[in-house]
Amino acid sequence: MKKFNFRKVLDGLTASSPVGSSGGGSGSGAGGGSVHPGGTAGAAGTPREEIQETLTSDYFQICKTVRHGFPYLPTALAFDPVQKILAIGTRTGAIRILGRPGVDCYCQHESGAAVLQLQFLINEGALVSACADDALHLWNLRQKRPAVLHSLKFNRERITYCHLPFQSKWLYVGTERGNTHIVNIESFILSGYVIMWNKAIELSTKTHPGPVVHLSDSPRDEGKLLIGYENGTIVFWDLRSKRADLRAYYDEAIHSVAWHHEGKQFMCSHSDGSLTLWNLKSPNRPFQTTIPHGKVQRDGKKPESCKPILKVEYKTCKNSEPFVIFSGGLSYDKPCRRPSLTIMHGKAITVLEMDHPIVDFLTLCETPYPNEFQEPYAVVVLLEKDLIVVDLTQSNFPIFENPYPIDIHESPVTCTEYFADCPPDLIPVLYSVGAKHKKQGYSNKEWPISGGAWNLGAQTYPEIIITGHADGSVKFWDASAITLQMLYKLKTSKVFEKQKVGEGKATAEIVEEDPFAIQMMYWCPESRIFCVAGVSAYVIVYKFSKHEVNTEIASLEVRLQCEVEDIITPEPETNPPFPDASSQLPSLKSLSGSTNTVACEGTMKDSIPCLSVKARPVRMPPGYQADLVIQLVWVDGEPPQQITSLAVNSAYGLVAFGNCNGLAVVDFMQKTVLLSMGTLDLYGSSDPYQRQPRSPRKSRQFAADNFCMRGLSNFYPDLTKRIRTSYQSLTELSDSPVSLELERCKSPTSENRENSFSRSRSSSVSSIDRDSKEAITALYFMESFARKNDSAVSSCLWVGTGLGMVIILSLNLPASDDLRQSEPVVVSPSGTVLTLKGAVLTFACLDCMGTLTHRPYEVWRDPHSADDGDKTRKRKLVMHSPSSSQDMGDHQFAVICSEKQAKVFSLPSQTCLYVHNITETSFLLRADVVTLCNSVCLACFCANGHIMTLSLPSLRPLLDINYLPVTDMRIARTFCFTNEGQALYLSSPTEIQRLTYSQEMCDNLQDMLGDLFTPVETPEAQNRGFLKGLFGGSGQAFDREELFGEATAGKASRSLAQHIPGSGGIEGVRGAAGGVIGDLTRARIALDERGQKLGELDERTASMMASAEAFSKHAHEVMLKYKDKKWYQF
Secondary structure (H helix, E strand, O other): OOEEEOHHHHOOOHHHOOOOOOOOOOOOOOOOOOOOOOOOOOOOOOOOOEEEOOOOHHHEEEEEEEEEEOOOOEEEEEEEOOOOEEEEEEOOOEEEEEOOOOOEEEEEOOOOOOEEEEEEEOOOOEEEEEEOOOEEEEEEOOOOOOEEEEEEEEOOOOEEEEEOOOOOOEEEEEEOOOOEEEEEOOOOEEEEEEEOHHHHOOOOOOOOOOOEEEEEEOOOOOOEEEEEEOOOEEEEEEOOOOEEEEEEEOOOOEEEEEEOOOOOEEEEEEOOOOEEEEEOOOOOOOOEEEOOOOOOOOOOOOOOOEOOEEEEEEEOOOOOOOEEEEEEOOEOOOOOOOOEEEEEEOOEEEEEEOOOOEEEEEEEEOOOOOOOOOOEEEEEEEEOOOEEEEEOOOOOOOEOOOOOOOOOOOOOEEEEEEEEOOOOOHHHHHHHHHHHHOOOOOOOOOOOOOOOEOOOOOOOOOEEEEEEEOOOEEEEEEOHHHOOEEEEEEEHHHHEOOOOOOOOOOOOOOEOOOOOOEEEEEEEOOOOEEEEEEOOOEEEEEEEEOOOEEEOOEEEEEOOOOOOOOOOOOOHHHOOOOOOHHHHHHHHHOOEOOOOOOOOOOOOOOOOEOOOEOOOOEEEOOEEEEEEEEEEEOEOOEOOOOOOEEEEEOOOOEEEEEOOOEEEEEEOOOOEEEEEEEHHHHHHHHOOOOOOOOOHHHHHHHHHHHOOOOOHHHHOOOOOOOEOHHHOOHHHHOOOOOOOHHHHOOOOOOOOHHHOHHHOOOOOHHHHHOOOOOOEEEEEEEEEOOOOOOOOOEEEEEEEEOOOEEEEEEEEOOOOHHHOOOOOOEEEEEEEEEEOOOOEEEEEEEOOOOOEOOOOEEOOOOOOOOOOOHHHHOOOEEOOOOHHHOOOOOOEEEEEEEOOEEEEEEEOOOEEEEEEEOOOOOOEEEEEEEEEOOEEEEEEEEOOOEEEEEEOOOOOEEEEEEOOOOOOHHHHHHOEEEOOOEEEEEEEOOEEEEEEEEHHHHHHHHHHOOEOOOOOOOOOOOOOOHHHHHHOOOOOOOOHHHHHOHHHHOEOOOOOEEEEEOOOOHHHHHHOOOHHHHHHHHHHHHHHHHHHHHHHHHHHHHHHHHHHHHHHHHHHHHHHHOOOOOHHHO
């Protein structure tokens, strides 16, 4: 545990102050970065004390915890009917395994090849996956994080279909060449038994039958294998005699085959939308052919063809007609019809229309045995972007309410926020207001995918994730104990009028699609104030209430522009942007768009907001209710620029936001605009750089041509968002097509980064001339020392810009709460300007003991409570937190992090105590000051994929791990850290990946994860009865081992497939407890013990042999002694 002495620093001896270790170049020493104003201002009289830092590198470790959401680009589906767990494979090589709520496991094939098919070893705790790179993998599910036990890579043939019979250890593998191979699941080695395509078909057939599209053994006789070929050929192969028992031909391609449980009939689905039913006794032609969705011709001809039926399942019931369920097969004359699942039950045909294309479906049945009545009770339908389960036990086929958080992507996620260790009453409160909006009409049955086991674990603090979406909706999620459950959904678009079709240009919107997309969110959990910034340049402030209210929505319009005169030498001192306090209010009022309206010249738009707020009273249900809408307006034909920073403070009653033009501060209690000013004007006489401003016309041209904004199209390639010129995509600014999008967007609002001041702080003044716009990138309200000579903290707004400048604004609030609604709030410059390298990302404040100071907040009270007494109206403010340290001391530490470096300043002396150059070649995407193990640190995520943590206040590197390269703007946009060592990002358009950087959580993760495998007895097979056993099946038992084993079938060609042993995992070897895989693993574990026992056995055998020899010798002597004696002599 290291102690850092600030004595010399606080005495003003900056030359010998401790230095944060840095991988960078110059400026790594204390005070090495520019500190403005002043040089080494001393802190005379400051108490000499030591701050003890408790965090060391041993507290940190990176590991993924859990992945939430719908599997991205799904391709395959499997279900274990005994364990009742579901597996979904994806195009990216991922497998998601789902059980009861809380049991959700993600695993990834190293190759990244698409998953073609999944097969459970039913009730064995194992799964076989077949991938597009022609590899088979055996996954061990008897551990909390599944691992590959074996892999088998086919070299000369492509895998097209796999089938594993129930309770068999031999896997049938069909290939593109039409051959069928057999794999031993225990050893994952090919058998020498092969069914060649030319042996399966008739010798007279001149054409190749095509790839194998189906394999299944007969429910009646395991020794018979049904092989379906793509061209319509069906072969019923006798495995014992190695010949075809029968062959059937159909003139349409086969897509799937399904057996009747008695094994006498099977059904095929075809490419012309037809279903054919075949009888094994008369294989010459199908005894029934139907085109379920085909129109019947009047002249009695065959019904017209339909779209292919991609899959059919034929499930029997003991007490009712069988179910025939299939996907596809719709008529061609309805091109706009949605993808459908058809359920045929007797004469009733039900068509269930889906919102997305069907990838696969499975019918869930009561028995795992294929030769019994199946008794189907549900259908799991995997769609491209959804998973639904249909209840077959009710005639109207309702769907089950899905307990998984698979609707994260209901509208594309545009931003995320993560809050760990938030107030415990928030989750039940949000759930109570969200539960009232739940849909009705779900099945009343229990969710059928109920396998696995999950417990709460040791982690008990509440966590909330907030996601903002492209349609303007915001979702609050309970993320406690590595689960995810939706609490509450807020629709921000409801405050605006609906836009009519074709009215886009008339309403002056910036973004043609998704004008309500959420760009930024700010939430204060203690006061329950919530604020969003939308892509159409607006801010909405929400307050939480448990009561429904019907009221009008207050709105303000703000003009925010960068007016620069075309002059040669600017003299900012002669025209201070902040008037004195006496003239403050009227002059600031004139900046409000509602009072400053310029007449339009011709078609030039001016003072027009992008969207129209509802003017009539609006019914607001319990939950978050809009308190104020603030909209930026068009200025002289130039659209408002998107908002790049946002901060709210409930204690002050203020909301601040900025963009590339400037800063606005609004009093949401009095509903007035306090400040609306260009960034350059904020400096006043404190601007340390001489700038060469441009004329307004040139400025507008610059913005239109080079403005770099993260439009939605950059996060979501699958969406065709059309962002206008001022929001052009990042790649259009790139000189080289190979360069990453991120390289051109080093901060949320940097314009032309080649000319950016943040590229190098030592840039000449000419670089500033080329970059006259300076975006506001970070805002922070806090109680702080605004000036060098301050003796007490005051209310401040810290402003960070894209050029690394930090400006502190003083907030003069009314002295008493009674005057807060009537007296004006005055915003004035403090004159303090600090500098960093790169765009400013985040601020934080530590007290004199090094403890993180919480922002001031107002304790939540219901704004529409029925009790109107004085006690309820009185605001309760918490200005300093933790409350135990009311005396803030006479100094504090300001932590400022930019995209290039972090600095810690001592206030009020403004001495730079520590500076750490985080990266020279890359840039930070996210930085947060977080608490961990009752201490505090700075967590950073870099564009080169590194996750770093730095101690506070000394900025010692504690962790630096190359976690993942940022290949997608989605990751950059959604990555966020929170307290207790947690973080998340959007790993795909449909999935949230959570991770931890805490060693303690990594150690406890095993206890928190769910168990995929639980010991369950396999149901007993039904007694078939004497007559069925005598006449219903084959007379002899089928021994696959004897037929496929090496002794009989020989070895397969080594060049055909390569066996690759998997990692398996120690835990898996220990955890395997029964069944086929259990026998194998137990045998491996026992090898050492057997070796020892064999040695002991040898010794015992030797001693027994010696004793036997002695006995034999003694017996021989006795025999010789009595050999010549008669019987009567004995």
